[in-house]
Amino acid sequence: xxxxxxxxxxxxxxxxxxxxxxxxxxxxxxxxxxxxxxxxxxxxxxxxxxxxxxxxxxxxxxxxxxxxxxxxxxxxxxxxxxxxxxxxxxxxxxxxxxxxxxxxxxxxxxxxxxxxxxxxxxxxxxxxxxxxxxxxxxxxxxxxxxxxxxxxxxxxxxxxxxxxxxxxxxxxxxxxxxxxxxxxxxxxxxxxxxxxxxxxxxxxxxxxxxxxxxxxxxxxxxxxxxxxxxxxxxxxxxxxxxxxxxxxxxxxxxxxxxxxxxxxxxxxxxxxxxxx
Ligand SMILES: Nc1ncnc2c1ncn2[C@@H]1O[C@H](COP(=O)(O)OP(=O)(O)O)[C@@H](O)[C@H]1O
Ligand SMILES: [Mg+2]
Numbered sequence: 659x660x661x662x663x664x665x666x667x668x669x670x671x672x673x674x675x676x677x678x679x680x681x682x683x684x685x686x687x688x689x690x691x692x693x694x695x696x697x698x699x700x701x702x703x704x705x706x707x708x709x710x711x712x713x714x715x716x717x718x719x720x721x722x723x724x725x726x727x728x729x730x731x732x733x734x735x736x737x738x739x740x741x742x743x744x745x746x747x748x749x750x751x752x753x754x755x756x757x758x759x760x761x762x763x764x765x766x767x768x769x770x771x772x773x774x775x776x777x778x779x780x781x782x783x784x785x786x787x788x789x790x791x792x793x794x795x796x797x798x799x800x801x802x803x804x805x806x807x808x809x810x811x812x813x814x815x816x817x818x819x820x821x822x823x824x825x826x827x828x829x830x831x832x833x834x835x836x837x838x839x840x841x842x843x844x845x846x847x848x849x850x851x852x853x854x855x856x857x858x859x860x861x862x863x864x865x866x867x868x869x870x871x872x873x874x875x876x877x878x879x880x881x882x883x884x885x886x887x888x889x890x891x892x893x894x895x896x897x898x899x900x901x902x903x904x905x906x907x908x909x910x911x912x913x914x915x916x917x918x919x920x921x922x923x924x925x926x927x928x929x930x931x932x933x934x
Contacts, residue, residue, distance in 0.1 A: 666888070667925035670707045673934060677795035679712070680933050681802065682857060683819040685843075688835055689806035692825040692862030694721040695897050696920075697803035700823075702906030703917075703924035705759035709798040709934060712752065715765035716786070716815055717805035723764035726755045727904040730764035737789075738768040741814075742775060746789045756909060761797075773810045782810065783850050787818035798934040808842050816846040821857035821932050828864040828874045828890070833881060857932040859886045860923065863893040889923040892916065 684693045694717070701713045714737060715722040715730070723730040730736055733751075740746035752761045776782045790800060802815040816822065822843055826832045840856075847854045859882045865871045879886050892915060900910040908917045927933050 667922060667929045670709075670925060670928045672708050673798065676710045676798055676934075679790075679794050679797040679800045680821065681790070681800045681819045682927075682932065683802045683804055683812075683815040683822045684825065685804045685812060685815065685822050685839065686824050686826065686836075687806050687808045687812070687839055688827075691827045692860070692891065693717075693806075694725060694803050695901070696823070696825050696860060696862065696891070696923075697722055697801050698725045699906050699908060699917075699920035700923055700927065701760055701799070701801050702757045702908045703921045704799050704927070704933065705757050706908060706921065707924060707928070709759065710796065711760045712793065712797045712800045713760065713762045714786075714790075714800060714802045715763060716769070716802050716811060717765060718767050718770035719805070720764065720766045721901075722803040723762060723766070725901050725904060726753075726757075726760070726762045726906070728753050728755075728762055728764045730766040733764060733766065736768060737763050737765045738772055740789050741769075741772050741785050748789050748793055752793070757906060760906075769805075769811070776810055776814075783813050783817045783846075786811075786814040790818055808838065812842070813846060813850070816843060816854060817850045819851070820853055821855055823857050823860055825860045825862050826878060828861045828871050828878075830870070830874065832861075832874055832878060836881075856885055857927070858930070860889070860891065861886065862891040864890045865893050887923060887926055889919060889926050891919050891923070 684697045701711045705711045720730040735751050804812050804815050894916050896916045900907040903910050
């Protein structure tokens with residue numbers, strides 16, 4: 659696999675043993691910015707590098723499940739049932755995918771009720787962390803694909819996580835609303851989860867040739883400095899195509915630039931110490 663950018667971040671060393679997992683929440687309360695696409699493809703790329711990866715679909719839309727070939731609508735048990743169960747067992751709801759080493763915990767529309775049902779629970783913000791605990795030693799990375807909201811489910815993801823990645827679509831209003839998200843991350847860090855940190859901001863759907871895209875990148879870099887990932891994801895129809903094929907781009911179009919970009923992001927995430 660010829661990747662012109664391969665020299666930028668080293669190939670990750672092989673792991674001799676696995677776990678404990680580092681948990682990454684993929685967050686932005688805006689929809690359509692590339693959270694699910696990044697969750698699936700970063701997860702698949704990390705798995706290609708020998709990492710054991712669990713992707714938690716934490717959006718009632720179930721796009722991450724569908725994107726990895728799991729028809730969550732037909733399932734009785736999903737992340738929703740385990741969040742509400744008196745004795746949750748996450749091992750019962752883990753599905754294999756076409757990618758070796760990448761497993762997924764599916765979600766469906768049932769999850770939209772969880773936000774209200776959890777309100778009366780003791781320690782409601784820690785519910786997801788509690789559900790994940792039994793498999794922490796089985797995985798190197800757990801990625802949580804959040805729904806587009808800052809509500810209780812997202813707070814649960816941030817409370818369970820070690821790091822947050824914020825995908826931003828490289829367009830004029832990219833930064834709109836990001837201050838609110840950063841405030842929410844700070845509140846969770848202060849009150850619920852002191853280990854939480856912002857791993858990075860990822861620019862997605864970049865139209866490389868346009869001056870506009872370069873201006874957006876410059877303004878995001880001005881705001882976030884070196885927390886902006888050096889890796890940028892270009893806009894290409896291969897991503898929606900791969901979604902329809904229910905595969906990561908790394909298997910659907912393994913030599914496409916989009917696949918190389920997510921492999922490079924995986925190497926950057928590892929090189930920055932955001933993962934094993
Ligand atoms: N780099 C990209 N280039 C082109 N289309 C993309 C890219 N990333 C995501 N998309 C498409 O944009 C839409 C929204 O992306 P998605 O990852 O579902 O965002 P979110 O999870 O934040 O709502 C999807 O149809 C997806 O296939
Ligand atoms: Mg999504």
